[in-house]
Amino acid sequence: MKTHTYVEIVTIGDEILYGQITDTNSQWMGTELNKKGFKVIRKTSIGDTKEEILTILEEAQSRADVVLITGGLGPTKDDITKNTIAEYFGVEMTFHQEVYDNIAELFKARNRELTVLNRMQADIPSNGKVLMNKVGTAPGMWFENGEKTIVSMPGVPHEMKYLMENHVLNQLQEKYHTPFIVHKMMRTMGIPESKLAEMIEDWEENLPEELSLAYLPRMGQVRLRITGVSYDETDLKDKIEKEVVKLRELLGENLYAEEDIDIELVVSDLLKEKGLSLATAESCTGGNIAKTITGIPGASAYYNGGIVSYSNEVKESQLGVTSESLKNFGAVSEQVALQMANNVREKYNSDYGVATTGIAGPSGGTKDKPVGTIWIALSTAEKTEAKLLKLYNNRKLNVTVTTNSVFKWLLEELKSGN
Amino acid sequence: MKTHTYVEIVTIGDEILYGQITDTNSQWMGTELNKKGFKVIRKTSIGDTKEEILTILEEAQSRADVVLITGGLGPTKDDITKNTIAEYFGVEMTFHQEVYDNIAELFKARNRELTVLNRMQADIPSNGKVLMNKVGTAPGMWFENGEKTIVSMPGVPHEMKYLMENHVLNQLQEKYHTPFIVHKMMRTMGIPESKLAEMIEDWEENLPEELSLAYLPRMGQVRLRITGVSYDETDLKDKIEKEVVKLRELLGENLYAEEDIDIELVVSDLLKEKGLSLATAESCTGGNIAKTITGIPGASAYYNGGIVSYSNEVKESQLGVTSESLKNFGAVSEQVALQMANNVREKYNSDYGVATTGIAGPSGGTKDKPVGTIWIALSTAEKTEAKLLKLYNNRKLNVTVTTNSVFKWLLEELKSGN
The missing domain is CATH 3.40.980.10 (MoaB/Mog-like domain)
Structure with missing residues (x-):
């Protein structure tokens, strides 16, 4: 047949x-x-x-x-x-x-x-x-x-x-009459492919013969795709579900979605569900976070807007970053990131404020702050925190990975919070 | 051989x-x-x-x-x-x-x-x-x-x-020893492929045999690529140059670059050359103009920043759009676009302010303002003007074509102006 x-x-x-x-x-x-x-x-x-x-x-x-x-x-x-x-x-x-x-x-x-x-x-x-x-x-x-x-x-x-x-x-x-094919996508972020492979090696080796696994790495993420092919639909779905339960356990926090969905969609669904709103203050990502979230139809329900503060002048006049912080710590600093996130949240009357400031490259790097030095910050009414990312020597990759890191952080916050 | x-x-x-x-x-x-x-x-x-x-x-x-x-x-x-x-x-x-x-x-x-x-x-x-x-x-x-x-x-x-x-x-x-290949790209915007083909039909038919022409349409643009293959480099370049002179004449204002360069790069080069600066106020493009221009290394030399004003509240509080305009004409209107462009230019202390407001889709359309109704505006110290675009029933395409239309307008302004 x-x-x-x-x-x-x-x-x-x-x-x-x-x-x-x-x-x-x-x-x-x-x-x-x-x-x-x-x-x-x-x-x-x-x-x-x-x-x-x-x-x-x-x-x-x-x-x-x-x-x-x-x-x-x-x-x-x-x-x-x-x-x-x-x-x-x-x-x-x-x-x-x-x-x-x-x-x-x-x-x-x-x-x-x-x-x-x-x-x-x-x-x-x-x-x-x-x-x-x-x-x-x-x-x-x-x-x-x-x-x-x-x-x-x-x-x-x-x-x-x-x-x-x-x-x-x-x-x-x-x-044409076609067999039954099921794909199950498990999306991970924050763990390199080879480490992931070791983590789930035993599980992978014991997969039923109808199932196969593929690693799809891209821009700091690894997507795991389980594929099943069979004429027995019920049995196939059953087998996949059993394996997904085991894999979920193995992946832990690295797993952010159990379907082939970009992280901004997971975040936007949760924002909508919880009735919470977001504002963005972007320097090194230059509008990419805004553009990514407004790429989703209906984003106006939870996205109020944002500021692209490419010059220090705009950081001061529009975002209320203090000139002392800019002078003492530089635009790429924890202090500036914290102020950007907090102030955009307040100015845009939002539940969450996020911010990015860093050196995307190719130029602008120094010995202390090489290209790829990027601060991201997240602010809520209760707290404002910043994280340092040490990324790559590639402008586009830095913008993408920074954008995704902000969404991952937002997701963790949304899941842990109220 | x-x-x-x-x-x-x-x-x-x-x-x-x-x-x-x-x-x-x-x-x-x-x-x-x-x-x-x-x-x-x-x-x-x-x-x-x-x-x-x-x-x-x-x-x-x-x-x-x-x-x-x-x-x-x-x-x-x-x-x-x-x-x-x-x-x-x-x-x-x-x-x-x-x-x-x-x-x-x-x-x-x-x-x-x-x-x-x-x-x-x-x-x-x-x-x-x-x-x-x-x-x-x-x-x-x-x-x-x-x-x-x-x-x-x-x-x-x-x-x-x-x-x-x-x-x-x-x-x-x-x-391997390779023959000499020359491509010459002529980039046009604002004229459909079939009309373009008619416009240059006679010219195309009389091309020397070493040369060929291809039409590369994409997102409201048509790129024309002349390809020459020969072992005689000097003769080939000479022939291409002669044809480019004729084609330039035929294309007129529709031609925006004589190399394979995106329009934002042409704009950014001119801004840099003239020492002029830009600020953006985006609603329906949701940060895509900012993201496109900051995708260019060194954009901080001429791009001050921008506002993504996705909610009416942000349009009022951050961009100074009057509540009367929003009430009487709606967020998608000439009046709002004009205020957005003018005010972002002033607030961000820039030579040019550009703005977009429209219905990108898939939802939000009405009988009077169907999906694809988009206003763009351009403001300088001397004048602020708006244009109405009637675009497509496709969110992504609308964002891209709107972004490009703004850059095309900026380019015309930069070329005509001081």
């Missing part, structure tokens, strides 16, 4: 090979396919050349049941996917009135003039089934090739997502 | 196929290889399975001269790349003292205890040349296979980059 439906993802575009855009499509597609029980066995990026496209169409079908292609459907000359697929199947183009009407409507809504190039986007290889794209001008196309399926979608992320969610995933599930 | 050295990039890890991490490595590698004249012909992501790795090693070498592999070199059980490469070549492991010493040193610096698993990271397939990794515990490995080269690197981005920059790129250039 065949236990898996294999999918290959093919992204087309020189710009991906040349590194001029990041391919985020295949990540999103991988996640969604996985949730539906499809097994992505390979992702390939190739250039906008006919030979490459013809070759990969053949190759991918030799390995996978389903080939999902994105890219190369735009209105310009370097977009050749559609014509190449027609050539692959040896078919002509057919004009689709419904697709044309959709394009015309989109242009009307945007007050733009329809071009000849756009009109040609309504031509579809004659053996293709159109997947209407209501959010863009290039339609999706579904091709049956015996047991195999080829789907072509535009590379614009929100258009690809629209097509996947409204057409492709459902139709694939109808066509 | 062989005109290209072909490179394939292979990323190993179930987490990439399952969509649990974004593969940013292959983008970065593509960019750097391209700059050095190597032609990346394919990128492939496969899972952590021996069969897949063995297959891709064979396949990739049939197409490319160089195979660059990242991932699967960690200390844990699911990291099998190294052992699989040894099996592929039919060789044993050799212990490398220098690698071990480096691992020990790294652990000492981090005050962590060395584990048995870490010690095994000093075992290298006996036909491999070690590429010392000073920033992590897994070394890079270089394998000669006749004319072909296989390089294995860890998947941790900053470790991969260290190895590429310090070992791999140089050694590849030594081994």
Whole structure:
């Protein structure tokens, strides 16, 4: 019995090979396919050349049941996917009135003039089934090739997502019967991968055969993913639950979420649940904490706002940091961090105030305070505390790890507190 | 004569196929290889399975001269790349003292205890040349296979980059002789791809044969990339320069940079050059403008700071927006945007003040002010103006496009002004 439906993802575009855009499509597609029980066995990026496209169409079908292609459907000359697929199947183009009407409507809504190039986007290889794209001008196309399926979608992320969610995933599930796959994600922070591995070594070795474990380290965090594959759903869920209980015990405080959720979401859920509010005072993170929390829809329920105090003048005039502290201890100091957190909490009338001040790099480091020297502070009505982080020689990494450290601290406080 | 050295990039890890991490490595590698004249012909992501790795090693070498592999070199059980490469070549492991010493040193610096698993990271397939990794515990490995080269690197981005920059790129250039490749990027904003294509159609059709053009649309911007390949460097540069002059004329105001540089960098360079300063007042962008500008090293020279005013209370108390305006026109209004921009400029003692207030979505929209209704404002000592953007039904896209629109406006102002 065949236990898996294999999918290959093919992204087309020189710009991906040349590194001029990041391919985020295949990540999103991988996640969604996985949730539906499809097994992505390979992702390939190739250039906008006919030979490459013809070759990969053949190759991918030799390995996978389903080939999902994105890219190369735009209105310009370097977009050749559609014509190449027609050539692959040896078919002509057919004009689709419904697709044309959709394009015309989109242009009307945007007050733009329809071009000849756009009109040609309504031509579809004659053996293709159109997947209407209501959010863009290039339609999706579904091709049956015996047991195999080829789907072509535009590379614009929100258009690809629209097509996947409204057409492709459902139709694939109808066509193929898939085994039951369960992932359980355990997210940890504050413990390095190798130490973690030793800590849970015995447990890992005794996992039931349906289960496997993966370590996914990233930016000071390690995500542990337990994957189970079986046709017996109840038994599988039962086995995973039993292992999760053991793992929870082993991980202790390092575990911050039992699902694949970023820490700011855990924090925001708790703030909402407890009806508490937050204000931020950021120096070295430069607005990243604010940006991260406001990236969550509905953040206005618990986030009042914040100050990005990049200059000392702003730290004094807007945040009320004393000039004595700035002079005696410097902007990167426990004293300044404490004042920032406390004062932003008071000024913004919030339950929690958090602050960051440090040397993100690449320049600005001294012997006493090298790049990566960062103070974070947390203030409530009862107390204000600061912690020193000694991080890396990398600006972006420092900003990210500092932001996460603030959220971890907030989480601990939220869990321990009232 | 062989005109290209072909490179394939292979990323190993179930987490990439399952969509649990974004593969940013292959983008970065593509960019750097391209700059050095190597032609990346394919990128492939496969899972952590021996069969897949063995297959891709064979396949990739049939197409490319160089195979660059990242991932699967960690200390844990699911990291099998190294052992699989040894099996592929039919060789044993050799212990490398220098690698071990480096691992020990790294652990000492981090005050962590060395584990048995870490010690095994000093075992290298006996036909491999070690590429010392000073920033992590897994070394890079270089394998000669006749004319072909296989390089294995860890998947941790900053470790991969260290190895590429310090070992791999140089050694590849030594081994292979590469043709001359020139890319010229022209970055535009505010004009849709199809209209742009029509505007420059005649020019594009008459490009010399050594040159080609690609459209790279992204988040309300279109980047145009002219690529030239030739062994005659002087002639190639000359031809590109001639075409750039024509294209510049055709693009007019839509062109904002003639290199692959984000608009915030163009703005920050001009601010620095003119000795002018900036303050931000953000509602719907929630700190994204601040975060974007402070992402640039040295931003403190021209960025004083900003306020994230997520609640109306903060708009009043911290930004001095009048309660009458908030009551009569609402937080998302021209009047509020104007006050935010003007007041943050004054409070933060800056030459420019910019502000955003709008409905980013997904909720909060009304019939009069649907999701995507966003006001941006720009204030100088002489004048304060606001513009209405009618954007999308997508929170993230709205934040990004709003941020870019603010920078575009700032750029026009900086170019036109004193």
